[in-house]
Amino acid sequence: MELRHLRYFLAVAEEGQFTRAAERLAMQQPPLSQQIRTLEEEIGFELFVRMPRGVSLTPAGQAFAEDAQRLLQELQHSVDRAHRIARGELGTISIGLTSSAAFHPFTTETIRAFRAVCPEVAVELAELNAAEIIERLAAGQIQAAFLRKPVDAREGVAFELLLDEPMVVVLPVGHPLLKGAGKKRPQVSLKALAHEDFILVRRPGAPGMYADILAACRQAGFVPRIAREVPRMVSGINLVAAGLGVTLVPASMQRYDQVGTVYCTLTNPARLSAPLHLAYPAGLRNSAATRFIELVKERVRG
Template identity: 60%
Template sequence: MELRHLRYFLAVAEERQFTRAAARLHMQPPPLSQQIQELEQELGFALFLRQPRGVELTAPGEAFAEHARAALRTLEQGVTHARRVSQGQVGRVRIALTSSAAFHPLATTAIRAFRETHPGISIELSEINAAEIIEMMSNGQIDVAILRKPIETPADLRFELLAQERMRLVLPLGHALIGARAVSLDALAGEPFIFVRRPGAPGMYADFIRACEARGFTPRVVDEVPRMVTAINLVAAGGGVTLVPASMQRYRQESVRYCRVAGDDAFRAPLHLVTRPETQSPAAARFREMVLKFGRESA
C-alpha cells in the first residue's frame, strides 16, 4: 500500500463518485477505479458499494477512512515539523560556555535574544572549561561554544573571533598596589599569582607570561584553580593575585579590587565562537548567525 492509494480512496469517499474524484485528482475514472480495486484486494474487503449514480462506503470502508485521514494528517504534521526544523525554527541547540565567557555581556545578551526570537528552539546550556568543551564538541555532544583562547584547535571545529578585551589585575583589599592608575609589569615581579588551571584555560595567560618574561621575570604561580571565580575568591582570601578579562569585573567580590596593568595591549583576552560546520544543525546555524551579529555590533 502506498500513500497515493490513501489519497485516491479518500477522494472517492468524499466525492461519492469516481468521475468527480478523478477530476479532483487530475486523472481519468478508469485508472482510479482500478487503483481502488487493487487496494480492496490488498486489504481483503470491499471499501465501496457501487451504485448506478455513485458509490457509498461500506462499514469497513467507513472505519478505514477514519484511520486513513488520521494517517495523512499525521504525515502532514510531520512534514510541517521537519520543514520547520530544516529552517531552524524548531529544534535544540546545546551551548557551552567557559566561566569567564559567561560573564561577557555579548554571550548572555545573544543567548537571551535567541530565546526571545526563537521560542521553538530549546537551549541546553552548560558551563565547563575549554579543554572539556573541545573534547565534547569533537564527540558531537555540544553544538556551539563560547570560550576564550584554546591551545588546541581541531580541524573539524571552526573558531571565530568575537571580541577582544583588556585584562584586569585582581588585588585583595589593602594591597600596596591599589590606587595606582596602572600597575606596571615590573611591580608584579614578586607577586604570588593564582591562574586558572591551564588545561582548562590554556591560552589565557600565554601573552601575559611572555610580556613578563620580556621584562626579565616569569610570574610566580602559587596556585592553579579550575574557574576564574574561584581564583577571584582566593585573592579575596589573601591567597595571591590574579589576572582576569575585564568583563569579570561584573563579578562583585567586595574584598578585591580590579586594576589596570600598564602595557595591557600586549595581552588581551579574546572571545571565540566555536562551531562544528560539517555537522551543524539548522538551529545551531541560527544561533551562530545571531552571536556573530552581536559580535559585529559590539566591535
C-alpha cells in the same frame, strides 16, 4: 498499498461519487475506479456501496476512512516537523562556555537573542574549561562554544574571533598598591606585581591565557610566582578576596562584584588582552546550531 491509494480512496469518500473525485484529483474516472477496485482486492473487503448516482461507505469503509485520514494527517505533521528541523526552527543545541566567556555580556545577550528568534529550539548550556570544550566539539557532543584563547588547533574544529578586551588586575582590599588611589580607578603596572603570589586558572584548562600571562610577565622583566592554580576564574577571585594572592582576568569579569576585591586597570594593556572566540565543528550538520552560529556572526558584524 501506496499512499496515493489512500488519497484516492479519501477523495471518493468525501465527494460521494467517482466523477467529482476524478476531477478533484485531475485524472480520468476509469483509472480512478480501477485503483479503488485494486485497493479493495488488496485489503479483502469492499469500501463502497455502489449506487446509480454515487457511492457510500460501507461500515468497514467508514472505519478505514477514519484511520486513513488520521494516518495522512500524522504523515503530513511528520513532514512539516522535519522541514522545521531542516530549517533550524526545531531541535536541540548544546553550547559550551568557559566561565570567563559566560561573564561577557555578548555571550548571554546572543543566547537570549537566539531564543527570541527560535523559541522552539531547546538550548543546553555546559560550563567547561577550554580543553574540555575542544574535546567535546571534536567528539560532536556540543555544537558551539564561547571561549577565550584556544591553542589546540584541533582538526575539524573552527575558531572565529568575536571581540577582544583588556585584562585587569584583581587585588585584595587594603593591598599596598592601592594606597593613594582614593576614589579614582586604581592603575597597576604588570611590573609592580613582580613579587606577588599569582593565582591562575590551571594551564590544562586555559592554556592560551596561561601562556599569555607568563609571556607578558617575562616581557615586564620577571617570572611570576604561581602560588595557586584554580579550575575557574571565579575561584581565583574568591582566593584574592581571602588575601591569598593576586590574579589577572578579562575586564568583563568585573561583573562578579566580590566583596574584598578591587579591580585595577592594567597599564599598557596592549601587551595582554583577552579575546573571545566562537568555536564549532567545521562539518556541522545541525541546522539549529547553524542558525545560532549565523546569528553570532551577524551580531559581530553589527
